[in-house]
Amino acid sequence: MPSSTVEDYIKRLYHEEQRAPGTLVPMGRLAEAMNVVPGTVTTMIKALADSGLVYYEPRAGVRLTDGGRKLALHVLRRHRLVELFLVQTLGFNWSEVHDEAERLEHTISDKVLDKIDAFLGFPKADPHGSPIPCAKGIIAHEPTQTLTSCVVGERYRIARVLDNDAQFLQFAERNGLVPEAHITVISKDDYADALVVSCHSRNAPCTLGSSAAARIFVAPALLQ
Amino acid sequence: MPSSTVEDYIKRLYHEEQRAPGTLVPMGRLAEAMNVVPGTVTTMIKALADSGLVYYEPRAGVRLTDGGRKLALHVLRRHRLVELFLVQTLGFNWSEVHDEAERLEHTISDKVLDKIDAFLGFPKADPHGSPIPCAKGIIAHEPTQTLTSCVVGERYRIARVLDNDAQFLQFAERNGLVPEAHITVISKDDYADALVVSCHSRNAPCTLGSSAAARIFVAPALLQ
DNA sequence: AGGCGCATTTTGACCAGTCAAAAAGAAAGA
DNA sequence: TCTTTCTTTTTGACTGGTCAAAATGCGCCT
Numbered sequence: 001m002p003s004s005t006v007e008d009y010i011k012r013l014y015h016e017e018q019r020a021p022g023t024l025v026p027m028g029r030l031a032e033a034m035n036v037v038p039g040t041v042t043t044m045i046k047a048l049a050d051s052g053l054v055y056y057e058p059r060a061g062v063r064l065t066d067g068g069r070k071l072a073l074h075v076l077r078r079h080r081l082v083e084l085f086l087v088q089t090l091g092f093n094w095s096e097v098h099d100e101a102e103r104l105e106h107t108i109s110d111k112v113l114d115k116i117d118a119f120l121g122f123p124k125a126d127p128h129g130s131p132i133p134c135a136k137g138i139i140a141h142e143p144t145q146t147l148t149s150c151v152v153g154e155r156y157r158i159a160r161v162l163d164n165d166a167q168f169l170q171f172a173e174r175n176g177l178v179p180e181a182h183i184t185v186i187s188k189d190d191y192a193d194a195l196v197v198s199c200h201s202r203n204a205p206c207t208l209g210s211s212a213a214a215r216i217f218v219a220p221a222l223l224q
Numbered sequence: 225m226p227s228s229t230v231e232d233y234i235k236r237l238y239h240e241e242q243r244a245p246g247t248l249v250p251m252g253r254l255a256e257a258m259n260v261v262p263g264t265v266t267t268m269i270k271a272l273a274d275s276g277l278v279y280y281e282p283r284a285g286v287r288l289t290d291g292g293r294k295l296a297l298h299v300l301r302r303h304r305l306v307e308l309f310l311v312q313t314l315g316f317n318w319s320e321v322h323d324e325a326e327r328l329e330h331t332i333s334d335k336v337l338d339k340i341d342a343f344l345g346f347p348k349a350d351p352h353g354s355p356i357p358c359a360k361g362i363i364a365h366e367p368t369q370t371l372t373s374c375v376v377g378e379r380y381r382i383a384r385v386l387d388n389d390a391q392f393l394q395f396a397e398r399n400g401l402v403p404e405a406h407i408t409v410i411s412k413d414d415y416a417d418a419l420v421v422s423c424h425s426r427n428a429p430c431t432l433g434s435s436a437a438a439r440i441f442v443a444p445a446l447l448q
Numbered sequence: 449a450g451g452c453g454c455a456t457t458t459t460g461a462c463c464a465g466t467c468a469a470a471a472a473g474a475a476a477g478a
Numbered sequence: 479t480c481t482t483t484c485t486t487t488t489t490g491a492c493t494g495g496t497c498a499a500a501a502t503g504c505g506c507c508t
Binding site (some may be wrong): 043055059 | 464
Binding site (some may be wrong): 027038039043 | 501
């Protein structure tokens with residue numbers, strides 16, 4: 001059984017890989033993501049490489065092996081099912097559940113996980129729109145286009161909102177920026193580093209800085 | 225925040241104290257309960273004494289302080305609410321949930337715990353009949369009489385079945401020996417170390433050895 | 449009182465995970 | 479090519495929790 005520390009490294013590494021697919025993740029980046037000093041990462045990654053979860057190229061970086069990816073998706077599945085469960089069944093707000101899930105994802109057994117999955121009706125996505133990997137470790141395509149690269153005037157559908165900042169999630173909810181909402185970018189100002197987005201079924205448009213806009217992923221609008 | 229190891233020591237100590245109220249728990253007994261060697265317990269108990277959770281008398285034994293008891297009851301509350309939740313909401317059998325709860329009890333936050341408590345309607349007891357401490361750390365009186373000390377021929381109500389052995393729980397369930405069931409001890413044979421118990425609302429009586437009988441706690445029968 | 453047996457404590461060691469700080473590589477500029 | 483700078487690795491140390499085995503203390507029996 002991998003320790004919860006190991007699971008955390010693997011999960012982080014998965015996330016960092018997503019941000020720049022096909023490249024090795026540098027140790028420094030992983031250290032920052034894990035909130036430890038670089039030396040600690042070097043030590044840990046060597047151990048993970050020995051146990052076959054990652055491919056490690058000294059002084060270049062690190063990448064998940066197939067086994068590592070499988071573990072990452074398993075952790076992600078637990079995380080996202082727990083998040084949805086907390087929101088759907090226990091009535092939590094979507095901004096509160098990330099930290100809770102961060103701890104619970106390491107202690108939920110497969111047996112409990114399967115019961116939760118069935119109880120929720122085998123859901124496809126968590127409350128933030130992130131796809132839930134299935135038990136076999138297959139995950140739906142995660143959208144890659146964010147608000148920052150939207151064409152002004154086009155209609156889009158919000159697919160996913162990054163969940164690691166509770167404050168931002170509260171802001172997003174207040175402004176109707178939630179999965180499945182349809183929106184249009186009204187204007188974009190590259191110099192001010194900001195854009196104005198109008199949420200269909202809302203009156204007041206709202207303004208986002210680019211780092212906030214980058215947290216919102218979009219997909220093509222549904223017809224009509 | 226106490227580590228989950230600390231919580232485990234405190235919880236075990238609470239259980240051992242229950243078995244012989246008012247006396248110091250010897251280190252050896254705690255070592256056995258925790259499944260570690262005695263030296264480990266000595267080290268750990270010294271640390272717990274330093275942090276004020278236990279009173280430690282060298283070479284005599286150890287006992288919870290008020291602070292320690294409060295923590296123990298908090299852990300117990302988590303354990304029992306989780307057990308009930310797993311049975312009631314996720315459809316687990318009462319024999320499966322002990323081990324799951326054993327891990328989850330250390331990662332459930334107060335926030336989640338309160339939600340579960342409300343979701344279940346502020347229950348008073350877990351699926352095995354053990355009382356659930358309230359949020360303030362007050363626990364209902366746990367019954368002390370077991371099947372072994374029942375008067376032959378008298379009617380009793382099963383109050384609680386110890387939950388630490390899944391096999392036994394399955395056996396108990398098969399024979400109707402569950403909380404709130406009314407039973408009568410039909411005969412007792414001290415030399416054979418066994419007794420025969422008849423379960424009201426069942427046809428066939430069943431035979432229990434004394435160590436099994438000691439796992440079943442009874443209370444006065446409800447009137448007719 | 450003297451010694452025996454048993455529970456307990458001490459000692460030294462280990463593993464996982466971490467940090468601080470020194471050492472080593474690599475890349476890039478002059 | 480030489481030097482500077484930045485990242486990465488190494489080294490030594492520490493914490494929490496554990497074990498094995500030796501040392502200690504206590505009660506009890508004769």
